[in-house]
Amino acid sequence: MKLFDVYPLFDINIVKGKGCHVWDDKGQEYLDLYGGHAVISIGHCHPHYVEMLTKQLNNLGxxxxxxxxxxxxxxxxxxxxxxxxxxxxxxxxxxxxxxxxxx
Incomplete structure (x- = not known):
């Protein structure tokens, strides 16, 4: 089985995010200006967000x-x-x- 081809994909494999930046699997850094679904408006890996999610997930997902x-x-x-x-x-x-x- 493969993923449904909803729209053409850019040849970029995002593997990490921090604040308002993301990195691909080749180490290229990008300013994350994505405004679509599941947007993280506080930035990627915000310490408070990660702490609160971890705390909740340790209790109940x-x-x-x-x-x-x-x-x-x-x-x-x-x-x-x-x-x-x-x-x-x-x-x-x-x-x-x-x-x-x-x-």
Whole structure:
């Protein structure tokens, strides 16, 4: 089996990222200006991001939205306060398809 050919690929194999730079398998450094899906707006390998992800993954990587997850509740409360929309409801999803399915 091979990957589906969605669009032509550049002959660049990105193997590492740090801050706003990425490197290919030949050691060539690039300024990462990518603005598509799964963008890491805080930069690659940000120490706080890595620390928090590691901490969470050491406890639990993922679980269903069908059970109580206190981290999700805390996130909703914090986002409500930060945005000024505390009376709104919050639904955690990761794709447009899920948004449409649950609209």
């Amino acid at each position: 993922f679980y269903s939205n069908s059970v109580i997850n206190k981290l999700q509740v805390e996130l909703a409360e914090r986002l409500g306060k930060a945005s000024g929309y505390e009376d709104y409801q919050f639904f955690l999803i990761n794709s447009g398809a899920e948004a449409n399915e649950n609209a």
